[in-house]
Amino acid sequence: MKLNLIQKVLLSSAFIVFSFQHLIASSGGSEIIPQTFFWIVIALLVARLGGFVEKFGQPAVLGELIAGAIIGNMILINVPFFEGMKSNEYLHFLAEMGVVILLFQVGLESNVQDMKKVGFKALLVASVGVLLPFMLGRYIAGPMLMPGLTEHAYLFLGATLSATSVGITARVFKDFSMLHSKESRIVLGAAVIDDVMGLVLLAIVSSIVQTGTISMIQVVQTIGLSIALLAGGTIIGGMIAKPLSKWLSKLNPGSAMKLGFALSIGFAFAYIAHMIGLAPIVGAFTAGLMLDSVHFKNFQEPEYVSEFKRAVDDADKHVQERVHMIAEVQHEKHIEHIVEPIGQFLAPIFFVMMGLAVDFSVFMNGKTIITALVLTVIAIVGKLVSGFFAGNGVNHWLIGWGMVPRGEVGLIFASVGRALGVVDTTEYSVIVVVIMLTTFVTPPILGSLVKRSRIS
Amino acid sequence: MKLNLIQKVLLSSAFIVFSFQHLIASSGGSEIIPQTFFWIVIALLVARLGGFVEKFGQPAVLGELIAGAIIGNMILINVPFFEGMKSNEYLHFLAEMGVVILLFQVGLESNVQDMKKVGFKALLVASVGVLLPFMLGRYIAGPMLMPGLTEHAYLFLGATLSATSVGITARVFKDFSMLHSKESRIVLGAAVIDDVMGLVLLAIVSSIVQTGTISMIQVVQTIGLSIALLAGGTIIGGMIAKPLSKWLSKLNPGSAMKLGFALSIGFAFAYIAHMIGLAPIVGAFTAGLMLDSVHFKNFQEPEYVSEFKRAVDDADKHVQERVHMIAEVQHEKHIEHIVEPIGQFLAPIFFVMMGLAVDFSVFMNGKTIITALVLTVIAIVGKLVSGFFAGNGVNHWLIGWGMVPRGEVGLIFASVGRALGVVDTTEYSVIVVVIMLTTFVTPPILGSLVKRSRIS
Numbered sequence: 001m002k003l004n005l006i007q008k009v010l011l012s013s014a015f016i017v018f019s020f021q022h023l024i025a026s027s028g029g030s031e032i033i034p035q036t037f038f039w040i041v042i043a044l045l046v047a048r049l050g051g052f053v054e055k056f057g058q059p060a061v062l063g064e065l066i067a068g069a070i071i072g073n074m075i076l077i078n079v080p081f082f083e084g085m086k087s088n089e090y091l092h093f094l095a096e097m098g099v100v101i102l103l104f105q106v107g108l109e110s111n112v113q114d115m116k117k118v119g120f121k122a123l124l125v126a127s128v129g130v131l132l133p134f135m136l137g138r139y140i141a142g143p144m145l146m147p148g149l150t151e152h153a154y155l156f157l158g159a160t161l162s163a164t165s166v167g168i169t170a171r172v173f174k175d176f177s178m179l180h181s182k183e184s185r186i187v188l189g190a191a192v193i194d195d196v197m198g199l200v201l202l203a204i205v206s207s208i209v210q211t212g213t214i215s216m217i218q219v220v221q222t223i224g225l226s227i228a229l230l231a232g233g234t235i236i237g238g239m240i241a242k243p244l245s246k247w248l249s250k251l252n253p254g255s256a257m258k259l260g261f262a263l264s265i266g267f268a269f270a271y272i273a274h275m276i277g278l279a280p281i282v283g284a285f286t287a288g289l290m291l292d293s294v295h296f297k298n299f300q301e302p303e304y305v306s307e308f309k310r311a312v313d314d315a316d317k318h319v320q321e322r323v324h325m326i327a328e329v330q331h332e333k334h335i336e337h338i339v340e341p342i343g344q345f346l347a348p349i350f351f352v353m354m355g356l357a358v359d360f361s362v363f364m365n366g367k368t369i370i371t372a373l374v375l376t377v378i379a380i381v382g383k384l385v386s387g388f389f390a391g392n393g394v395n396h397w398l399i400g401w402g403m404v405p406r407g408e409v410g411l412i413f414a415s416v417g418r419a420l421g422v423v424d425t426t427e428y429s430v431i432v433v434v435i436m437l438t439t440f441v442t443p444p445i446l447g448s449l450v451k452r453s454r455i456s
Numbered sequence: 457m458k459l460n461l462i463q464k465v466l467l468s469s470a471f472i473v474f475s476f477q478h479l480i481a482s483s484g485g486s487e488i489i490p491q492t493f494f495w496i497v498i499a500l501l502v503a504r505l506g507g508f509v510e511k512f513g514q515p516a517v518l519g520e521l522i523a524g525a526i527i528g529n530m531i532l533i534n535v536p537f538f539e540g541m542k543s544n545e546y547l548h549f550l551a552e553m554g555v556v557i558l559l560f561q562v563g564l565e566s567n568v569q570d571m572k573k574v575g576f577k578a579l580l581v582a583s584v585g586v587l588l589p590f591m592l593g594r595y596i597a598g599p600m601l602m603p604g605l606t607e608h609a610y611l612f613l614g615a616t617l618s619a620t621s622v623g624i625t626a627r628v629f630k631d632f633s634m635l636h637s638k639e640s641r642i643v644l645g646a647a648v649i650d651d652v653m654g655l656v657l658l659a660i661v662s663s664i665v666q667t668g669t670i671s672m673i674q675v676v677q678t679i680g681l682s683i684a685l686l687a688g689g690t691i692i693g694g695m696i697a698k699p700l701s702k703w704l705s706k707l708n709p710g711s712a713m714k715l716g717f718a719l720s721i722g723f724a725f726a727y728i729a730h731m732i733g734l735a736p737i738v739g740a741f742t743a744g745l746m747l748d749s750v751h752f753k754n755f756q757e758p759e760y761v762s763e764f765k766r767a768v769d770d771a772d773k774h775v776q777e778r779v780h781m782i783a784e785v786q787h788e789k790h791i792e793h794i795v796e797p798i799g800q801f802l803a804p805i806f807f808v809m810m811g812l813a814v815d816f817s818v819f820m821n822g823k824t825i826i827t828a829l830v831l832t833v834i835a836i837v838g839k840l841v842s843g844f845f846a847g848n849g850v851n852h853w854l855i856g857w858g859m860v861p862r863g864e865v866g867l868i869f870a871s872v873g874r875a876l877g878v879v880d881t882t883e884y885s886v887i888v889v890v891i892m893l894t895t896f897v898t899p900p901i902l903g904s905l906v907k908r909s910r911i912s
Contacts, residue, residue, distance in 0.1 A: 033552050034730035037723040044723075048716045051708050060712070093546045096489050252507050256516070256800045260504045263801060267493040267500075274490035304786055304793075308764045311778040315771045322767040330760055337760075341794040342801055344712045345719060 036090040040349070042082070043091070046071055047348035057451060059175040061168060062443035064348050068355020069440075076360060086356055095353040096280070098346030099167050103281040104266040105343045106170045106188065107288020108336050109179045112234070115189055115289060118182060122189030124389040126164075129190060129403050130197045133161035133382030141378045145371045146427060152209045153427055156417035159205050160431050161379045163198050165407025166191035167281065168439055171347065172446045173402075182394050187402035188285070190386075195282045195409065196226040202413060203277075209420050225276040230286055233269065237290045241265065249298035258299040259338050262291060279409060293332040301331045354407075358436050362429050372433035379434055380404050380441075398449050405442045406435045492546040496805070498538070499547070502527055503804035513907060515631040517624060518899035520804050524811020525896075532816060542812055551809040552736070554802030555623050559737040560722040561799045562626045562644065563744020564792050565635045568690070571645055571745060574638060578645030580845040582620075585646060585859045586653045589617035589838030597834045601827045602883065608665045609883055612873035615661050616887050617835045619654050621863025622647035623737060624895055627803065628902045629858075642846050643858035644741070651738045651865065652682040658869060659733075665876050681732040686742055689725065693746045697721065705754035714755040715794050718747060735865060749788040757787045810863075814892050818885050828889035835890055836860050836897075854905050861898045862891045 050063030071082040085091060115122075138158030142149070146157075166188060173184045203222045207215040248261050266287045273283025305327045312323045330337075363369055387400025414431040417423035423431070506519030527538040541547055571578075594614030598605070602613075622644060629640045659678045663671040704717050722743045729739025761783045768779045786793075819825055843856025870887040873879035879887070 033549055034727050034736055036549065037553075037556070037727040037730075037736065041720045041724045041727065044716045044720045048704065048708075048713055048720075051713065054708060090546065090549045093489055093492065093549070097493075100493070248504065251504075252510060255797075256804075257504055257507065259797055259800050260500045260804070264497045264500045264504075268497045271490050271493040271497065274493075280490055280493065304760075304782070307782050308779060311782055312768065312771070312775055315768070315775040319768055319771040319775065323764060326760070326763050326767055338797040338800075341711075341715055341797050344715050344794075345798055348712075348716070 032088070032090065035084070036088055039085050039088055039091050040094070042071075042085065043349045043352045044345075047352050050352075057447060059172045059443045059447050060348075061171040061175060061351050062440075062447070064351035065355040065440060065443070068352035069358040069360075070355075072356035072358060073360045082356070085353075091349065091353060094346055095350040098343070098348070098350035100266070100270045100280050100284045101339065101343045102167065102174075102347040102350070103170060104263075104270075104284040104288040105336065105339055106174060106179060107285040108262075108291060108339060109174075110185065110188060110289055112238075112289050112292070114180075114185055118186045118189055121390050122186050123193055124391075125186060125386045125399060125403065126190040126193035126197060127386075128389050129164060129383050129386030130162040130194055130201065132385055133379055134158040134201065136378050136382050137161040137375070141375055145374055146430070149424075149427065150422065152422040153417075153424070155205050155208065156413065156423050157375075157427065157431070159198070159201050160406070160410045160413040160417070161375070161382065161434070162194075162201060163406050163409040163413055164191050164194040164383070164403050165405050165409040165439075166285075167350070167407055168405040168442055169402040169446065171351070172443050172450075176447070176450045178450060183390075183398045183402065186390050186394065186399055190399075190403060192230065192282055192285065194403070195279055196223070196230070198409060198413070199226060199277050202416065206416065206420065209422055222277065226278060229269075229272060229276055229278065229283070233272065234286055234290045237265070237269075237287070238292070241291060241295050245295040246298050249300075253298070253300040255300070255302065255334070255338055258296055258335060262296075262335055262339065263342075265291060279412075291335070293335065296332070296335045299334075301327070302334050305330050305334075354439070359432075362433055365429070368426065368429050368433065372430045372437065375430060376434045376437040376441075379406065379438055395449065395453050398446070398453065401442060401445050401449060404438050406438045410435045410438075488544070488546065491540070492544055495541050495544055495547050496550070498527075498541065499805045499808045500801075503808050506808075513903060515628045515899045515903050516804075517627040517631060517807050518896075518903070520807035521811040521896060521899070524808035525814040525816075526811075528812035528814060529816045538812070541809075547805065547809060550802055551806040554799070554804070554806035556722070556726045556736050556740045557795065557799045558623065558630075558803040558806070559626060560719075560726075560740040560744040561792065561795055562630060562635060563741040564718075564747060564795060565630075566641065566644060566745055568745050568748070570636075570641055574641045574645055577846050578642050579649055580847075581642060581842045581855060581859065582646040582649035582653060583842075584845045585620060585839050585842030586618040586650055586657065588841055589835055590614040590657065592834050592838050593617040593831070597831055601830055602886070605880075605883065606878065608878040609873075609880070611661050611664065612869065612879050613831075613883065613887070615654070615657050616862070616866045616869040616873070617831070617838065617890070618650075618657060619862050619865040619869055620647050620650040620839070620859050621861050621865040621895075622741075623806070623863055624861040624898055625858040625902065627807070628899050628906075632903070632906045634906060638850050639846075639854045639858065642850065642855055646842075646855075646859060648686065648738055648741065650859070651735055652679070652686070654865060654869070655682060655733050658872065662872065662876065665878055678733065682734060685725075685728060685732055685734065685739065689728065690742055690746045693721070693725075693743070694748070697747060697751050701751040702754050705756075709754070709756040711756070711758065711790070711794055714752055714791060718752075718791055718795065719798075721747060735868075747791070749791065752788070752791045755790075757783070758790050761786045761790075810895070815888075818889055821885070824882065824885050824889065828886045828893065831886060832890045832893040832897075835862065835894055851905065851909050854902070854909065857898060857901050857905060861895045863895055866891045866894075 046067040047064045050067030051060045053063035053066070054060055072086065074082055135158065137160070138154050142154035142157045169187055173179050178184050200219055200222050203218050204214050207213065207218055245261060248257055251257065266284050269283035269287035270280035271283070273286070274280045308323060309327050312320050383403040384397070384400035386403055387396040390396060390399045410431065414423055414428055418428055502523040503520045506523030507516045509519035509522070510516055528542065530538055591614065593616070594610050598610035598613045625643055625647070629635050634640050656675055656678050659674050660670050663669065663674055701717060704713055707713065722740050725739035725743035726736035727739070729742070730736045764779060765783050768776050839859040840853070840856035842859055843852040846852060846855045866887065870879055870884055874884055
């Protein structure tokens with residue numbers, strides 16, 4: 001019996017429907033965990049189908065966002081099937097883990113020396129990218145577009161516009177193998193600094209709202225702690241990472257130990273970053289940056305590398321040399337290679353869940369949407385200008401657009417404002433639309449900028 | 457300034473303590489997720505430190521169990537620090553995902569043809585391994601060791617003793633690269649059949665307790681559904697997996713698509729298995745078994761494989777041939793290699809959490825412990841006898857001991873019995889101790905059996 005693909009899919013669907021209809025009450029154990037397995041399947045499948053946009057030269061992350069947004073809004077056409085995903089806590093947890101792993105990977109692929117080289121430029125870009133959108137939002141766009149709100153409301157609007165969420169950009173640069181470019185390093189560096197500045201800004205704004213004055217102690221403490229984590233953590237961490245990895249590799253030189261060691265440091269830094277008020281992804285990125293590939297040299301060479309080396313034992317000298325060179329690079333990059341599948345598994349869940357959070361119904365309100373559109377333009381312009389402070393020899397547009405997405409960092413600001421009773425529902429909706437637009441508009445534009453820069 | 461390892465660790469600990477003491481209240485977002493990152497670090501670290509037992513030739517999983525049991529019982533010496541792990545839902549979820557991925561890996565490494573070859577032997581082993589412990593528990597050990605309980609209570613005791621949880625054994629065989637041995641295949645096959653039989657037994661026992669009679673409809677339905685999943689799912693799944701993977705590889709032949717496709721099928725089968733009442737790990741194992749490496753041939757060859765191949769382009773013919781042969785194996789096994797790190801990350805969390813669930817205080821009661829010890833001996837003997845039904849040319853002890861761990865499957869039985877009001881607290885405690893003992897005693901014994909079989 002020969003069946004074509006359609007027939008086979010139909011047959012297997014019938015089988016699955018049959019299985020479902022004849023459920024036997026399950027015996028004990030949590031129901032939510034297997035249900036989550038089902039949602040994971042859905043998330044992975046729609047993410048992969050969304051990857052379809054790559055056919056049009058778009059970064060895969062755009063497809064994941066769109067796929068998530070589509071299934072997340074099926075409720076609007078009376079298909080409530082996917083609503084269970086939104087309320088599934090485990091899925092949100094996996095998503096959060098996904099973005100932490102992603103930034104950890106980005107850190108692993110980056111190099112601390114290269115980052116230092118662009119440090120001053122990143123500082124300039126971050127400063128302009130925080131101050132300009134803040135000023136524009138606080139003093140111009142806010143009072144003009146949403147007159148009648150309190151000063152405090154404008155303060156929070158400005159703060160929200162100043163945020164940068166580096167997840168999207170990091171992923172686009174990763175999708176296009178651009179992480180080693182100068183532009184990518186400046187954006188990554190600026191995003192880290194931006195997060196620290198954002199934290200300071202949030203501390204200032206919150207203390208103005210709550211006490212009417214700026215608590216200098218808190219500002220100094222915030223800055224001090226952030227620097228302690230980023231600089232101190234990196235230096236001290238770098239110091240102990242070396243002997244620690246040597247000791248662990250003696251205990252067991254296999255890849256399980258290597259991976260366990262790397263992930264432990266990644267999650268530990270994510271946790272510490274969160275504890276001092278920074279985004280966990282900033283910690284994870286720092287951890288990845290700190291873990292130089294040198295730290296993994298003591299661990300075993302991967303089995304396949306040894307196999308290939310043995311295979312050329314009696315070959316010509318130049319063949320042997322070439323193979324050994326590749327082997328060495330493979331050995332060094334092995335940690336990146338074994339973290340990669342974890343990222344490939346979890347990061348798409350993050351972006352699908354990010355798309356899922358988009359509620360198309362906020363676009364129904366004409367006034368909201370116009371205000372949001374104008375604010376989005378301002379939010380974008382503020383960041384684009386910052387790109388021109390990155391000095392010569394780089395693509396300023398690429399840097400500017402790389403800083404545009406506000407993502408969940410902007411959302412945290414807005415949420416704090418709402419919790420303090422400063423940001424009302426309308427302003428919150430406007431901010432959510434601005435965040436959505438900056439998030440969705442960035443991947444295709446970065447994509448075409450990357451392609452254009454490669455042609456020229 | 458030169459510091460030794462101890463000084464560096466102290467310095468970094470001081471830094472971390474400093475960071476903690478100066479916490480700034482975090483800005484929005486869930487607190488539990490970053491907290492879970494911290495517990496992941498702890499779980500990974502103790503798992504790796506537990507791996508220390510490998511130095512003594514023991515399987516790593518034993519170390520993970522012991523490490524988990526130690527930190528889980530620190531509360532007994534007034535160190536409540538690790539209690540937060542026990543109540544962390546996300547951690548339990550990751551653990552559950554870990555064992556699903558582990559059995560999926562084991563399925564991927566196994567071969568459906570090889571499994572079929574040992575099918576009849578596995579059926580024999582499973583049948584004896586279910587019936588004998590059930591009979592011993594129901595008619596001899598139960599009434600003799602715990603006189604005065606109801607007939608129903610003995611029924612459940614027997615059912616609990618009949619269970620087999622293959623997670624431990626699969627992991628030990630994997631740790632020792634034994635998955636391709638005939639013994640391993642028989643145990644894996646028998647464990648799957650055992651799970652189906654256990655499900656039928658649970659249905660029978662539950663219906664006797666609830667209605668006084670055996671519901672033949674339910675028994676037939678349970679058997680039918682299980683076979684539908686295992687046989688039907690494998691056949692139909694195998695039929696669509698081929699064209700589906702071809703189609704997906706056309707959409708994107710990269711490793712992200714390959715991994716997404718494989719994991720989707722793994723989690724889907726775990727979910728369906730759960731829905732019809734089987735353990736999710738049985739579904740995951742079936743999915744892995746179904747996914748023949750042939751299905752992944754359409755996907756791209758990994759980058760490093762191409763690199764090595766290019767490096768020998770101008771080498772001698774026999775060198776080229778050797779490298780190309782290794783390259784082909786690498787290409788075929790690539791799916792196993794990219795699932796591996798996910799398993800290496802999550803599976804240890806499962807075993808640490810399993811150790812964590814062990815409560816040493818149940819060992820304080822002399823009567824409980826003696827009853828449990830005798831029952832454990834019976835539980836072990838019942839499974840050891842089953843090993844001798846595996847035919848000639850295999851190590852019967854290895855098979856018998858491979859069937860010994862009761863794990864979470866036995867616990868589910870006991871929980872259902874307790875929910876039905878049949879199993880009382882004392883009987884439940886006894887069962888828990890039996891499960892613990894069968895779980896902890898198996899890895900070292902399997903380890904020494906494997907080593908002895910290798911010497912001879």
